[in-house]
Amino acid sequence: GQQLNQSPQSMFIQEGEDVSMNCTSSSIFNTWLWYKQDPGEGPVLLIALYKAGELTSNGRLTAQFGTTRKDSFLNISASIPSDVGIYFCAGFPSGTYKYIFGTGTRLKVLA
């Protein structure tokens, strides 16, 4: 099925570093969701975005709904070992009934 372009695919960072990832598409989206998934578990909602330009924080996480409505960004500040996992974006295109998921960003944190 259709997927969003999510980058980077994976990243290794040192504990304490900041992390940035993004999702882009040629389609316009009405909603963006960001999830974290640990191995063997279901995706856990981190941040939901509903308006173009919206900037929302959840602790050390900050996400933005791109002004063109075609992209979204997630930043993690001062990473810690428990940030390890796979991060997925999901966008809801205009005039549709289902979310399109990004391919995921695998984050590994080196202590």
Add this chain to the structure above:
Amino acid sequence: DTEVTQTPKHLVMGMTNKKSLKCEQHMGHRAMYWYKQKAKKPPELMFVYSYEKLSINESVPSRFSPECPNSSLLNLHLHALQPEDSALYLCASSQGNINSGNTIYFGEGSWLTVV
């Protein structure tokens, strides 16, 4: 803790078995979903129920049969599955209007292995 609970957590079944996955949500949502997720891939939509009626079937083989007994329960009946059906099956829920981009909340998933 998630308010979408799934059972069982793990299931191993033979290709001739009949089994069911169960999901319950306590969020007052009126839309419920089944997704399938293979390793290192994003979730793929299978079925959507809105107000207890099947709204979307993403061309899923008939060996998967969903059921929504009431607004908080969702089942997935499994019969004559193939080894390639082994995956993590995720239940999710949201507000009832599935065309509005409402936030989707996932359960912890049921790991299915078909032998």
